[in-house]
Amino acid sequence: MLPEIESATSRNDRVFIVKALAEEQRIDGRKPFDARLRKIQIAEDNSGVTVQLGDTKVMAVITADLEEPRADGGRQREGSIRFKVDVGPTVSFAADTTRLSEDEQLITRLLQKAIRNTGVVDLEALCVSAGRKVWALAVYVTVLDHAGALVDACFLATMAALMAHRRPDATVDASTSDITVHSPDVREPVPLSLHHTPLAVTFALFKEGDDLVMDPLLKEEAAAGGQVTVVVNTAGQVCAVQQLGGLGLSLEQVMRVVRIAAGQVEDAAAQIRAALDTHSTAQLAARVRRQQGHAAHAAKAKAAAFLDVALPPLSTLASVAFEADAAGPSAAAQHQEDTEMRMAPPPGVPAEQPTVVNASPAGSTQLQDVSDSAARATPDASFDAIAARIAGTQLTSAGEGKAVKQKSRARNRKSDAW
Template sequence: MVREADPSLNEKQFVLQSLKEGLRVDGRRPYDFRSLQLSFHSDFGHVQVQLGRTRVSAKVSAEVVRPRADKPTEGLLLFNTEISPMASPAFEVGRPSEEEVLISRTIEKALRRSRAVDTEGLCIVAGEKVWSIRVDLHFFDHEGNLVDCACIAAITALLHFRRPDVTVIGEEVTIHSLDQRNPVPLSVHHIPICVSFSFFDGGELLVVDPSILEEQIREGDMTIAMNIHKEICALSKAGGIPLEMDQIIRCSKIATTKTAEITEMIQKALADDKAKRQAK
């Protein structure tokens, strides 16, 4: 179900009163994530993630291209987001909204700029041929917190993906089909996880993993991308009420716990999928 109309005054008051009592409309506590489900398609690197009723699909593909002139020994990592009206009537085809641009930038910072994937390991022949890895993100249902769901989908798809093996003899490059050789996983240095917060009542109240109703009435928001080594990979604070330093520290501590929990879930889902494939 997608909410089209803005929440009424009664809804706002009900949400705020619930939060003051430490409860949320959907029954969660302030720091609880919704249930997370990861499902893998038959193709490597094709993952669907459901966070509550928010649903995002990520598909990774690879092609051989010329490297950038300023980085001749590095492959490329590209992200493409597509939010259609199917996810929410608020989005239009071919016209990226502010929210879509913000999601795209946050994913880019969290995964590419933090060097989560070893792009030097994507080099085939320096200055001539490198792998270009592309992650396509499709948003199917918007029930709040698209960015966290998209980040989980993107990093899980990259961990799940396998590229064709390559042999280089002199200047001759041979790309082996999946029948000839087993495909090769990407070298992933660390697993950044986005944890989003929404703030209410002048910043006194905060929730993790906001629902669409909470997003519509929040006074401010912040997303922290972190890995299990407690390194902050990205921090996004686009407008809204200003935050005190102690609030940011408090959020980073919550993000540390949530990152560890979600990373464990991703690794378990990948291990289960691997076991299923080997059993076939």
């Protein structure tokens, strides 16, 4: 905790907090082992998670990039995960913005220990091609408001973000060993494979460690003689315990704190799961809306093509590059309309951008099998033609220009026939 906060809390406040606690009362009306209200919001486009624990507010954003694996031995088949904690200047007048504050260090280290080192994320599942490309996850934890129990909120945000995260699917071509990153519209993005769910529970200690409060307010932290943070997963396994200085605790007192913490995380984990459920429902609804919108647009475009007018509105929408299937004509026929990108999109471009091509009425939702080409070939010929024209104009300058040209020629023939 920032030392300045202690001096900014009045002596009266501190005395009152300690006295009230003797009667098991806290200044916000909670009992010693009540947690504050938790709110977990997951952005609809999966871009991040905002968590509120009382007035403590933390945001976590995860990015995934394809990188070469670390050179040191045994890590060739493993992706990586790193954490960056930022306690911003809005949090407190005492926050130090020029260098890494002690809070940031301690939280980062605890995240590393309890999440990375205990193997929460299956790093081998992040391997795309051994020794060549693996996914590197970066978890950015930004503290927006600090009203006590910062570590708990950071863990809640990080775990919710890890559970909500979807990375684009990537495949390796067996013959050419080219790596293809599939746009989220072509292949369903993949969730991370997670082994367990550790969450932090912080206690503030009073009176030689006999009086404890869970999930302390900032004022309680200032009045307390010390803090203990216990990181436990939902299976009741302890992942980390951290007590630094402050009141000395006896062995029994430490064990009591650990046991209480072990009984508390299930509640928080259930709340994350509920938020994820709400999120996935909302996302599905949004996707249906989006696809309906695209279907309408496609119908308009079809009419436009019929009248042989120019196609600017559609071509501006096709922000994702088209690409011919490298695997040969039969596979090309199967995945006729798959739009795929070579490698990862540039970091600035969100991976979830919808592409217009896939919005054909037959392939209206991702839930259907994309390779169901027979069903789509006939009604979509016109749409195909438009798509091919865009592909022809947009991608001839790209690396695989030749293949694209061939494919677009094939598509043009088709359009001629139509």
